[in-house]
Amino acid sequence: MEKEKNKFRKYSYAFWSLYLVGLLMVVALFFSIAKGKLGEMPSFRELENPQSLLASDVISRDHVTLGRYFRENRSYVAYENLPPQLIDALLATEDVRFYEHSGIDLRGLMRVLKGVLSGDTSSGGGSTISQQLAKMLFPRNEFENKLELVMRKFKEWVIAVKLEKSYTKEEILTMYLNKYDFLNLAVGIKSASRIYFNIEPDSLQLHQAAMFVGMAKNSSLYNPLRRPELTKDRRNVVLAQMVKYGYINKQTYDSVKVMPLGLDYQKEDFKSGLAPYFREYLRITMGASKPDRSRYASWQQIKYEEDSVEWETNPLFGWCKKNFKPDGTNYDLYEDGLKIHTTIDSRMQRYAEEALEEHLRLDLQPKFKKHLKRLKNPPFSDDMSTSDVDDLLNRAIRQSERYRVLRLQGKNFKQIRKVFEQPTEMEVFTWQGDKDTIMTPLDSIKHYLGYFRSSIMAMDLSTGQVRAYVGGPNYKHFMYDMVKGGKRQVGSTVKPFLYTLAMQNGLSPCTKVPNVRQQFVMPDGTIWEAKNSGSAREGEMVTLKWGLANSVNQISAWVMKQFNPQSVVDVMAKMGIYSWIDPVPSMFLGTSDITLYEMVGAYGTYANKGVYTQPIFVTHIEDKHGNVIARFRPERHDAIDEKTAYLMLSLLRGVIDGGSGGRVRWHPVYGQIKGPVAGKTGTTQNHSDGWFMGVTPQLVAGVWTGADLRSIHFDDISTGQGANMALPIWGRFIKKVYADKALDYGPDHEFDKPRNFIMNLDCDDVDDVKEKPTEFEDFF
Numbered sequence: 001m002e003k004e005k006n007k008f009r010k011y012s013y014a015f016w017s018l019y020l021v022g023l024l025m026v027v028a029l030f031f032s033i034a035k036g037k038l039g040e041m042p043s044f045r046e047l048e049n050p051q052s053l054l055a056s057d058v059i060s061r062d063h064v065t066l067g068r069y070f071r072e073n074r075s076y077v078a079y080e081n082l083p084p085q086l087i088d089a090l091l092a093t094e095d096v097r098f099y100e101h102s103g104i105d106l107r108g109l110m111r112v113l114k115g116v117l118s119g120d121t122s123s124g125g126g127s128t129i130s131q132q133l134a135k136m137l138f139p140r141n142e143f144e145n146k147l148e149l150v151m152r153k154f155k156e157w158v159i160a161v162k163l164e165k166s167y168t169k170e171e172i173l174t175m176y177l178n179k180y181d182f183l184n185l186a187v188g189i190k191s192a193s194r195i196y197f198n199i200e201p202d203s204l205q206l207h208q209a210a211m212f213v214g215m216a217k218n219s220s221l222y223n224p225l226r227r228p229e230l231t232k233d234r235r236n237v238v239l240a241q242m243v244k245y246g247y248i249n250k251q252t253y254d255s256v257k258v259m260p261l262g263l264d265y266q267k268e269d270f271k272s273g274l275a276p277y278f279r280e281y282l283r284i285t286m287g288a289s290k291p292d293r294s295r296y297a298s299w300q301q302i303k304y305e306e307d308s309v310e311w312e313t314n315p316l317f318g319w320c321k322k323n324f325k326p327d328g329t330n331y332d333l334y335e336d337g338l339k340i341h342t343t344i345d346s347r348m349q350r351y352a353e354e355a356l357e358e359h360l361r362l363d364l365q366p367k368f369k370k371h372l373k374r375l376k377n378p379p380f381s382d383d384m385s386t387s388d389v390d391d392l393l394n395r396a397i398r399q400s401e402r403y404r405v406l407r408l409q410g411k412n413f414k415q416i417r418k419v420f421e422q423p424t425e426m427e428v429f430t431w432q433g434d435k436d437t438i439m440t441p442l443d444s445i446k447h448y449l450g451y452f453r454s455s456i457m458a459m460d461l462s463t464g465q466v467r468a469y470v471g472g473p474n475y476k477h478f479m480y481d482m483v484k485g486g487k488r489q490v491g492s493t494v495k496p497f498l499y500t501l502a503m504q505n506g507l508s509p510c511t512k513v514p515n516v517r518q519q520f521v522m523p524d525g526t527i528w529e530a531k532n533s534g535s536a537r538e539g540e541m542v543t544l545k546w547g548l549a550n551s552v553n554q555i556s557a558w559v560m561k562q563f564n565p566q567s568v569v570d571v572m573a574k575m576g577i578y579s580w581i582d583p584v585p586s587m588f589l590g591t592s593d594i595t596l597y598e599m600v601g602a603y604g605t606y607a608n609k610g611v612y613t614q615p616i617f618v619t620h621i622e623d624k625h626g627n628v629i630a631r632f633r634p635e636r637h638d639a640i641d642e643k644t645a646y647l648m649l650s651l652l653r654g655v656i657d658g659g660s661g662g663r664v665r666w667h668p669v670y671g672q673i674k675g676p677v678a679g680k681t682g683t684t685q686n687h688s689d690g691w692f693m694g695v696t697p698q699l700v701a702g703v704w705t706g707a708d709l710r711s712i713h714f715d716d717i718s719t720g721q722g723a724n725m726a727l728p729i730w731g732r733f734i735k736k737v738y739a740d741k742a743l744d745y746g747p748d749h750e751f752d753k754p755r756n757f758i759m760n761l762d763c764d765d766v767d768d769v770k771e772k773p774t775e776f777e778d779f780f
Contacts, residue, residue, distance in 0.1 A: 054337030054624055055191075058279050061465070061619070064346035067279045069333040073268060074187035075194075076337065076624070079174040081202045082189070086209040087173060088247040093213050093238045095129040096245055099169055103130040103160035127156075133176045134159035182212065183219045185268050196224065198264040206248070207259045210238040224261055232261055275349050277455075277471025277481045282340065282617060287333060288318040302580060309578070315632060316618055323630065337624030343465030343617055348737055352456050352468035355732035356703075359670075360473055361431040363728065364452055364705070367719055372450060379450035379712045381686070392709060396445045420445075429477040448477065449708055455482035456729055457600045457615075458701035464604070464613035464634030467699070468733070482704055487579060487593035491682030491722065492551040493691045493702075494590040496648060497572045497602070499548055500640060502559050503647040504571075509545040509654070510763040518557035520585040528586060530557035533717070543763040548651050549659025551681065556588040574639040575602040576612050590682055596702050603693045604700040606652065606678065607751060610645035611636055642754045649751050650761040652678030652695065660723050661692070663731065670731030673738070675747025681727060687720025688713045692727040694734065697749035703729045 055070035068075075091098050097105055105128050127135070134156040163172055182192035189212065193201045197208055204212075214234035215222045224231040236257045242248045248256075270276065270283075290311055296304040310317040320331045331338065372378040380389045394413075397403050397420055406416045420441040427434050428447055439447070451473070458468040471481035480486055502511075515537050520528045530553050532538070537546075547555025560568070565583035572581060579594045581587060597615060605612045614635040621630040640648075653676065655661040660681045663671050675696065682691030688710040693702045705725040707713060714720030737745050 053335045056333045056336060056338035056340060058275075058282060058340050058342060060274075060342060060344045060346040060349070061467075062346050064274075066275050066342070066344065066346065066349075067270065067273050068268070069270075069283055070187075071334045072181075072187040073185040073191050074178065075190040076178055077174075077188070077190040077201050079170045081200075082174065082177060083202055083204050083209060085206045085247075086177070086189070086201070086204055086212070089206075089210050089213040089238050089242055090129070090173070090177070090216070092241040092245045092247050094132065094216065098129055098173075101128060103128060103162075103164040104157055128160060129176055130160035130163050130172055131156050133163060133172060133179065136176070136179045180216055181219060182215055183223055184225060184265075191268075195266050195268055196263055198266050206239075206252070207235065207256050207262070210242070210256075211235045211261060214238045224263055225265065228261055228263075235261070271476045274346055274353070275344055275469060276475035277483065278342075278344060278349075278469040278617070280475070280479075281469070281471070281481055281484050282342070283333060285314075285317050286319045286340075287321070289321055290318060306578065313635075315630075316616075319621075319630065339622040339624075339626075341619050341621065343460075343463075343467065343619060344469060345467045345743070347740060347743060348458060348467045349469070351736035351740070352458060352470045352733050355729050355736065356454050356456055356470050356473060357431075358732055359728045360452055360454060360705075364725060365431060368450070368452060368714065371714060371719075379446060379707070380709075381711055381713060381715065383686075384711055388711075392711065393442065393445060396449070397442070400441070400445070402441055429474060449712055451478070452705060452707055452725075453478055453480075453482060454703065454705040454726070454729060455486075455596050456701060456703045456733060457483045457596050458699055458733070459600050459604055459615045461604055461607050461613075461695075461698055461700055464616050464636070465619070466615050466617050468701070469617070478708075480708075482596065484595055484597045487595050488689045488704060488706060489591050489684040490594050490599060491590035491684040491689060491691055493599060493680050493682035493693050493722075494572075494592065494594075495548060495551065495556050495588055496606075496652060496680055497575065497577075498556055498559050498563075498568050498588050499544065499651055500575075500644060500648055501563050501568055501571050502544065503644040503651075504640060505563070507544060507559075508759065509647060509650050509761055510543050512541045512543050513547070513555060513558045515540050515542045515547070515552060515554050518554055518561055520557075520561070522585075530554060530586070530589075545651055545654045545761075545763045546658075548680075549654040551655075551660055553589070557585070560585055560588055571640070572602065574612065574637075575605045576614065576639075577602055590684060596704050599691075599693060600700055600702040603680075603695055603702065605639050606645050606648045607695050607697060607700060608645070609642045609752060609754070610638060610640040612639040643757065646751070646754050646757060647759075647761075649678045649695070652680055654763075655680050660721075661694075661727060663723055663727055664694070667728070667731065670728040670735065673731060673734055673747070675749070676751055678751075679727075679730075681722035683717070683721045683725075684710075686710070686713050687715070687717065687725075690720065690722035690725025692722050692730045694727075694730045696734070696745075696747075697751050698745050699734075699737070701730055701733060703727070705729070 053072060053074065054076055055068040055073050057068055057075070058066045060066055095105070138155075138159065167175070177189040179188060181187050182189075182196070184195060186192040186195040189201050192212060193199055193204055193208075197204070211224065211231060214231065214237065215224070217234065221227070222231045222234045239248070239253050239257055243250060243253045270279065288307070288311075291304055291307040293301075293304050307317075315322075320333060323331055325331060325336070376382050377384070377386070377389055380392070394417075397417065402420070403416055406419060411419070423438050423440050425436070425438055426441075426444060427436050428439070428444060429435075429451070453472050454470075455472060456468065456470045457466060459466050469483055471483045471485070472478040482488070515532075516539060518530045520530070522528055532553050536550065536552075542552070542555065544555065544559070546552075565585055565587055568587065569581045569583045577594060577598050579592065579598060581592045601612065601615045604615075616632055616634045618632050620628050620632065623629050656664050656677045656679050661677075661679045664673050664677055664679065665671055677694060677696055679692060679694040682693075683689070689704065689706040691702070691704055694700070703726040705722075718724065737743055738747060
């Protein structure tokens, strides 16, 4: 008997010794991990500020989020804005004893251990919410071996305990829901709510909250876009857990489990949503570095000079590089959670995008499609030789991404050209929607070249704030921005600057001049002669108002002869045209390349009493805490005197009421616009570019339309002129704006007349075309 007792004591001593040794080893292991003795512990950079690494929001003036810049599309939401049913679902499913443990749930671990020993796979997991958060904050290496995985698990336990010591339970739940990746660029519950249901988190209903908690088990498996039925089943498991632990009753469960997922999916990427061209311009501009001449190619030196001026004069250009956070580092659009409050009005932006699409899709592109059928080598004009076309196509090949990839593979151009001539599956743009097809990459180049592009920008005159910015027809397929990035010849829209000089020097809209050919002796001794495209009123004395209204080249040439080209260039510079202008007599034909942005700002000078107001895009920027860290105001300066500005408005109103812009008044679809309108059409050589600049007492807006290559165009003036290519977009846009009474833009306002202004501006040779089409259309 005594022997058996000694044997029991011996085994008991051994058991407790082993237990204590094991316990001490576990404690030592935890202590060593916590102190970083067994490998470096991860930084708590993100834990020190739960709102770090947040997407920056681009916000419209009417408080609509236009888009986000992000590495992770995550927006922070506070605990008080999380709905109770979301918290209840999470606790019931992932960690029902969350409020009872300090990071490690021993009962849960024992349950899991018992399940492993008994083979019961339904025993569930033992990870607490705090442990899952630790795993999310410091992800595992997918190539870790079993020992490294065990060590990683211990590290997660240590981190979980530290989390519990550092933060309240509510803060941990908030971090968890703000961090979890719900896929499809939905990181965190706020982004997920917006992307999957188009609502804010505090509006989530029970079935929606349960779906998100169900996804937390494995979002790749329970992806509502790819596996809706499986996701629904998992959602119902979450609901059953809520019944089990008393968060909802059986009746609620029975009614909710049969509900569909009810997704309202809102895809979010930089190519979709409102104002993609504007958002990309803003991203590039704010993140720009100080210009370095060595980084600009020889053919980009003018661009270098322009960027250098922007760096010095435009506070938005390079803002992230010029400004510093409290810790001394530069701001980062992708992770600092900035709120960029822009001048864009989401309603006007939508109207501008709709107007552009409607005109191109319903009118201009169908007309051009018919035109293409008559060409020998579409979409190129018949006046181009086969070798010229081949050169253009080879240039387009070299500019493509496919070419770049093939070059990296070591292929020469001859081999690459053969690849471009082999049919392959691809998705191409059409105005009826993207289309899956089979064609050669070379044919796809021709396909895209055959589409007209267009751009529109609108600015509020009283503030200089840009209300709409559309750089092209479809950002996914036509990414080049033709508002601020691209420059094109402006045609006759340049002529008002010449007439401005005339008004400044004592001429008036009703001054009569001879409509005859004008000759100029060029520096090399040759003679250049300006002549009209038609013979209307040839040889007669006509007013300047009639001459501008009908864009008569001989009248502009007469005005140019009274002054000199450099004086016109100087006027343009004062009015915000900073692109290089060649000071030659023919400049009034509009052969200089200028951005739409510059033209809109310059035309705004006329309605702003001669004061140039630089168009601006951002009013202020807030940091992630809501503190305003930057404000922006337009640069203003006197460009021309008030009387000259008003006289120019009279001249430009003549274009609308008696000249090439008459469609604004009479066209049944995009015309019949009431109220004061001043404007100018423009068409370049071979009808490659169509322009319209329109000014009302409250808004100035400009439109450019043309193909990517100037060798692709209409062959006739009736369809290729600015009045047909660009003016309709302006008309559609203004009609939509005027119809929206909430915007407070309308036809009931008048241009301000200078004090003590006395002059008869009703010239006797300007037609009234309010009720009938004009016979005169613009050329050059």
